Structures are given as structure tokens and as C-alpha cells.
Amino acid sequence: MEPLHQFIHDLRELTTAKERLPEDALATTVGELLAELVTRPSPIPAEFTVRSALHGGRGRYILHRSPTFTISSIVWAPGEIAPPHTHETWGAIGLISNRIEERRYELNGDDTVRPVEHHRHDRGAVSVLIPDDDIHSMHNLTDTETVEIHVYGKDLTGLVRRRWTVEGQDMREFSSGKYMNC
Numbered sequence: 601m602e603p604l605h606q607f608i609h610d611l612r613e614l615t616t617a618k619e620r621l622p623e624d625a626l627a628t629t630v631g632e633l634l635a636e637l638v639t640r641p642s643p644i645p646a647e648f649t650v651r652s653a654l655h656g657g658r659g660r661y662i663l664h665r666s667p668t669f670t671i672s673s674i675v676w677a678p679g680e681i682a683p684p685h686t687h688e689t690w691g692a693i694g695l696i697s698n699r700i701e702e703r704r705y706e707l708n709g710d711d712t713v714r715p716v717e718h719h720r721h722d723r724g725a726v727s728v729l730i731p732d733d734d735i736h737s738m739h740n741l742t743d744t745e746t747v748e749i750h751v752y753g754k755d756l757t758g759l760v761r762r763r764w765t766v767e768g769q770d771m772r773e774f775s776s777g778k779y780m781n782c
């Protein structure tokens with residue numbers, strides 16, 4: 601079985617089991633499986649690891665969509681930044697190439713956020729998000745593309761989430777647009 605298909609099979613079993621793990625344990629277990637996947641030689645088809653000029657240079661593809669989990673690939677352009685935002689579900693993010701900077705944030709009482717952790721992830725690294733600790737920002741500080749696989753407990757397309765400015769101010773609700781292949 602191809603690595604991605606095996607991963608989907610394992611996640612289906614995990615997320616539909618009669619006695620399901622609590623969300624934080626589920627996210628950790630998915631993160632361990634994702635760490636194996638992202639270090640495989642070709643974890644996902646090459647067409648989902650490049651940005652497209654047809655879509656304004658973006659790279660954002662759905663790899664699997666089901667009621668209990670979704671898998672996507674994200675290609676970060678050099679210098680690309682995603683200011684602090686929430687996911688409203690558990691998640692795991694694994695790097696299949698290059699590096700990325702991730703900051704984690706905590707909420708202040710006035711709906712602003714403050715950075716509390718800074719991580720520099722290399723190829724093979726996995727970052728786990730749990731619902732009460734899921735505010736982060738991402739920044740590709742390198743001069744080449746960074747490719748990630750994202751796994752979430754919900755379909756983020758159209759899901760109402762929150763985001764802030766890079767300084768952690770001015771909270772707004774938003775929802776993600778469509779993926780490039782659907």
C-alpha cells in the first residue's frame with residue numbers, strides 16, 4: 601500500500617473507533633503517524649508539492665476529505681506568512697521539505713494574543729495542535745518553498761475561525777477558501 605493510502609487507512613480506524621481517544625491523545629497519535637509519513641521518500645504525489653501560476657502562485661491542495669478528518673498539502677512561498685489564527689479542532693502539521701518558523705500564542709483577556717513559544721521546524725518535524733492550544737502563526741523565512749502536510753479533525757473550508765494581525769491585535773473571524781484541486 602502507498603504511504604499516503606496507509607496513512608488514510610490508519611486515520612480512518614483511529615477516528616471512527618468505537619472507543620475513540622480524547623482529542624489531545626488523538627492529535628498526538630496522528631502526529632506520530634504523520635512523522636513516519638513525512639520522512640518517506642515521496643509521501644504524496646509530486647503535483648501536490650508545487651505552487652501554481654494559475655492560482656496566483658498559491659499551493660493548497662486537498663488530499664483526503666472525510667467526516668472525521670481531512671488531509672491537505674500546503675506549499676509556502678519564500679517569505680510567505682500566516683498571521684496568528686485558530687483551527688477550532690485538533691491538528692497535526694508535518695514538513696516534507698525545507699524549514700518553517702512557527703510561533704504559538706496565548707489569549708489575553710482583551711481578545712488580543714501574545715507569543716509564548718517559537719519553533720524552527722526542519723524537514724521531518726511535526727507540530728501538533730489541540731483545541732485549547734491551537735493559536736499559531738507560520739512564516740517561511742527561507743528563499744525556497746516549504747511543503748507541509750496538514751491533518752485536521754474537521755474540514756477547514758468554510759469553517760469560521762479567528763485570526764489576528766502579526767502583532768496579535770484586532771481579532772477577526774474568517775474562513776478559508778477552496779483548495780486548488782476542488
Ligand SMILES: [Fe+2]
Binds near residue numbers: 685736
Ligand atoms: Fe495553521
